[in-house]
Amino acid sequence: QVHLVESGGGLVQAGASLRLSCAASERTFSYYVMAWFRQAPGKEREFVAAVRWSDGNTYYADSVKGRFTAARDIAKDTLFLQMNDLEPEDTAVYYCAVARRYAIPTTATAYDYWGQGTQVTVSS
Numbered sequence: 482q483v484h485l486v487e488s489g490g491g492l493v494q495a496g497a498s499l500r501l502s503c504a505a506s507e508r509t510f511s512y513y514v515m516a517w518f519r520q521a522p523g524k525e526r527e528f529v530a531a532v533r534w535s536d537g538n539t540y541y542a543d544s545v546k547g548r549f550t551a552a553r554d555i556a557k558d559t560l561f562l563q564m565n566d567l568e569p570e571d572t573a574v575y576y577c578a579v580a581r582r583y584a585i586p587t588t589a590t591a592y593d594y595w596g597q598g599t600q601v602t603v604s605s
Contacts, residue, residue: 483507483594485577490599493567497603501562503577503596514580515560517551518589519573519601526576528587530562540585544570567603574598 484506493499503515516531530541530551539551550563560577578592586592 483579485579485594485596487575487577487596487599490575490601492602492604495568495603495605497567498563498565499567499601501564501575501577501599501601503560503562505558505560505579507558514582514585515553516578516580516585516592517560517562518576518578518592519571520576520598521573524573526589528589529575531585531587532560533583533585535583538585540587542587564601567601569603569605572601572603574600 486504489499489501513534514531515534517529518526519529520526528542529545530549532539532551532553534553548566552561576598577596579594580586580592
């Protein structure tokens, strides 16, 4: 069982930056993918970004490319999401997730473990 704890959310104005963190309880991540999803009120959970733990390869949703950066800290078993130039449309609960596979999936059903989420609110 992998336990994930997100932090770093908050209320910011459009154009500001935030950095989210996701601390994982399990250390054996060689074959895992860690990802960020988000869910706005009344909408489905959507893929944001992912990192393959073994080699650091990343993949992003088109809506965040060039603004968000996902990265991992292997020593701390922590995933980060640096979010720059935030927009009101980025407002959502952001979730960290782990998939026990090599290929990077972008569908929520492919992920095995989830954190509790952290709220990000961007005002205009």
